[in-house]
Amino acid sequence: MMEQKTAIVTGGAGASAGGSGRYISQRLAEMGYFVAVWDVQDEAGRKAVHKINEEGGCAAFFHCDVCDEGQVQQALAQTCAQTGRVDVLVNNAFWHADVQPPLHEVTVEDWDRHMELNLRCHFLVCKYVIPLLLNQPESVILNIGSTGARRGEDGYAAYSAAKAGLESLTRSIAAQYGRSGIRCNCLVPGLVLDQDMYAALAQVPAAKAAFDRIDRHTLLARGHGTGAEVADAAAFLVSDASRWMTGECLVLDGGAISHNAPWADNRAAQNET
Ligand SMILES: NC(=O)c1ccc[n+]([C@@H]2O[C@H](COP(=O)([O-])OP(=O)(O)OC[C@H]3O[C@@H](n4cnc5c(N)ncnc54)[C@H](O)[C@@H]3O)[C@@H](O)[C@H]2O)c1
Numbered sequence: 001m002m003e004q005k006t007a008i009v010t011g012g013a014g015a016s017a018g019g020s021g022r023y024i025s026q027r028l029a030e031m032g033y034f035v036a037v038w039d040v041q042d043e044a045g046r047k048a049v050h051k052i053n054e055e056g057g058c059a060a061f062f063h064c065d066v067c068d069e070g071q072v073q074q075a076l077a078q079t080c081a082q083t084g085r086v087d088v089l090v091n092n093a094f095w096h097a098d099v100q101p102p103l104h105e106v107t108v109e110d111w112d113r114h115m116e117l118n119l120r121c122h123f124l125v126c127k128y129v130i131p132l133l134l135n136q137p138e139s140v141i142l143n144i145g146s147t148g149a150r151r152g153e154d155g156y157a158a159y160s161a162a163k164a165g166l167e168s169l170t171r172s173i174a175a176q177y178g179r180s181g182i183r184c185n186c187l188v189p190g191l192v193l194d195q196d197m198y199a200a201l202a203q204v205p206a207a208k209a210a211f212d213r214i215d216r217h218t219l220l221a222r223g224h225g226t227g228a229e230v231a232d233a234a235a236f237l238v239s240d241a242s243r244w245m246t247g248e249c250l251v252l253d254g255g256a257i258s259h260n261a262p263w264a265d266n267r268a269a270q271n272e273t
Helices: 020-030 042-054 069-083 108-133 157-180 195-202 205-218 227-238 261-272
Strands: 006-010 034-039 058-063 088-091 139-144 182-189 249-252
Touching (some): 006 020, 006 069, 006 108, 020 042, 020 227, 042 058, 088 108, 108 157, 157 182, 195 205, 205 261, 227 249
Parallel strands (some): 006 088, 139 182
């Protein structure tokens, strides 16, 4: 059995719009971790792992629906069979409906599914992984939240509420396990799309106009948010560089929610006249 430091990345195939899980897995492999990619998308998961191994890293894919207690236990046993230890857990997996109807029309099943896939599953994975993290003198849980938790979101109420719950869970984990060596923080991204996705959208005039409008009205920092940006911040929160930081939520959104965008627009319009 290897004695290599091990990181589990849920949703590590990174097969959704942002690709963050894939970029985080790559970055952790570059940092020397054996990366266990847990995901429901087998083909994308194997592809992500193949790329890491091809580039000299060390990773393996384990099929795991993080909502399923039995599958979480099985994936953990399979991961431990490889290295016998877990040092880092990144709770990245998520799901939301494209756009939800107004709250009074949201079905109970739909609400519950959002809670299950954006909050309950993270509890479930933590429940089984924490005993292994406690075997190490220093270990890390990194939850991936969303700026949706920080403001009203028309069409994403259930997702946003679950992400707000994840920020709270982050603080409770930090409080309960900090003195036992587990640091727990939450990375809170704004809109993040894979670079290829931006390139494809740029070919569609209406989509390009929408993104230009979003950039102009909300972003302060230059450029778009991509999975690579998320991986950079995740690397900081996992590494020793953030060793004195726990129970915190770090927003990564190009400055979008840091300022009053309509006010800035108003000032810009005044300066133009
Ligand atoms: N993309 C955005 O604009 C954005 C904005 C704010 C926050 N976030 C958060 O960032 C994280 C990553 O988002 P992303 O868009 O980069 O996604 P991503 O590309 O990292 O893909 C997410 C992965 O989760 C997996 N997954 C879904 N259900 C699962 C389950 N039941 N069990 C295991 N795996 C499952 C998917 O198969 C997919 O591979 C998420 O937590 C998301 O809520 C994303």
